[in-house]
Amino acid sequence: MAVEVKELLEAGVHFGHLTRKWDPNMAPYVYMERNGIHIINLYKTAAKIDEAGAALSKIANSGRKILFVATKKQAKDIVAEKAGAIDMPYITERWPGGMLTNFVTIRKAVKKMASIDRMKKDGTFLTLSKKERLQVDRLRAKLEKNLGSIVDMTRLPGALFVVDIKREHIAIKEAQKLNIPIFAMVDTNSDPRQVDYVIPANDDASKSIDKILSHVTSAISEGLAERKSEKEASAKDDAPKAKKATAKKATAKKAVANEEEE
Structure with missing residues (x-):
């Protein structure tokens, strides 16, 4: 999906921060200053969205997950909706320290949720006292709130997509x-050198966040669709081979049986 500068303009993607709050490393992406606010060069934003989209599509096509991170109020619901729609993990509550660097421990916490669910199914939960059941329910709710959206992320993600790199x-x-590739919306008050794929954009307005996320998730969706069609094509190609192999085995078995009879 080609990115139109006009639609980025209408979504307010071009509004940066106050000039006194800017990071000089964002200079290449600043178009001008207006009323004490930096204006982002949307032609560069459009080009960067295309670049990031192509890279994210490849990662999705390889079967790796892309973890979306956005804990600021105006981005939470948008990220949960967009990432959830393409079955990608996301963190919209507080970032759990060691989420990536201590992934084994995080996975244990996720498995704890599964074990509580099993307890409820097999009746073990009902054997607990009222106080214990209350404690278990509270723990389950807390785990669901913080980690429920990463249940299917069984290994480290292939990339990170961040809204507001200062906050996250x-x-x-x-x-x-x-060395996990970082994709991010980067506003004029942040240092783009921390990110592998920079998308210069207003990371405070919900319209801007929604617009960028729409393009990004669309590119990921294309990568997932390609992967699915490649798998289906591969399965079709393998079917005649499997049939031939089965026929060969049957012929070989028949030959052995005839020899034994003789």
């Missing part, structure tokens, strides 16, 4: 340590 600096540091 802990997530950024963890991804950097593990």
Whole structure:
């Protein structure tokens, strides 16, 4: 899906921060200053969306997950909706320290949720006292709130997509340590050098966040669709081979049986 500068303009993607709050490393992406506010060059934003989209599509096509991170109020619901629609994991509550660098422990917490669910199914839960059941329910609710959206992420993600890198600096540091590619919406008050794929954009307005996320998730969706069609094509190609192999085995068995009879 080609990115139109006009639609980015209408969504307010071009509004940066106050000039006194800017990070000089964002200079290449700033078009001008107006009323004490930096205006982002939307032609560069459009090009960067295309670049990031192509890379994310490849990662999705490879079967790896892309973890979306956005804990700020105006981005939470948008990220949950967009990432959830393409079956990608996301964090919209507080970032759990060690989410990436101590992934084994995080997986244990996710498995704890599954074990509580099993307890409820097999009746073990009912054997607990009222106080214990209350404690278990509270623990399950807490785990669901913080980690429910990453239940299907059984290994480290292939990439991280972040809204507001200043706010999510802990997530950024963890991804950097593990050499996980970082894609992000970067506003004029942030340092783009922390990110592998920079999308210069207003990361405070919900309309802007929605517009960027729509393009990004659309590109990921295309990668997933390609992967699915490639799998189906591969299965069709393998079917005649499997049939031939089965026929060969049957012929071989028949030959052996005839020899034994003789």
